[in-house]
Amino acid sequence: MTPETDNAVRAACRRCTEEIQQAMRKKPKPNWNETVPPIIKKHHQIIAPLGVSLLEFVAYIGRLNRRFGVES
Secondary structure, eight states: OOHHHHHHHHHHHHHHHHHHHHHHTSSSOOOHHHHHHHHHHHHHHHHGGGTOOHHHHHHHHHHHTTOTTOOO
16 A cells, blocks of 8 residues: 555544544434444545455554454
8 A cells, every 4th residue: 555545544544533433422322333334434435446445444443543343
């Protein structure tokens, strides 16, 4: 992955994470499975032409947030 592509993916991940956090702050707390997938898909569509799969995008979000796919 070129540095330009890497930077674009990281920026999209940051925007996606920020939007997810804002959506989950609402009271009463929304259902994760109904709220998060549409947000992730919306942000993935922006970087999909760069050749990043949805699974790679989700994994990248996890790495940036130090989650590594661990459910807590």
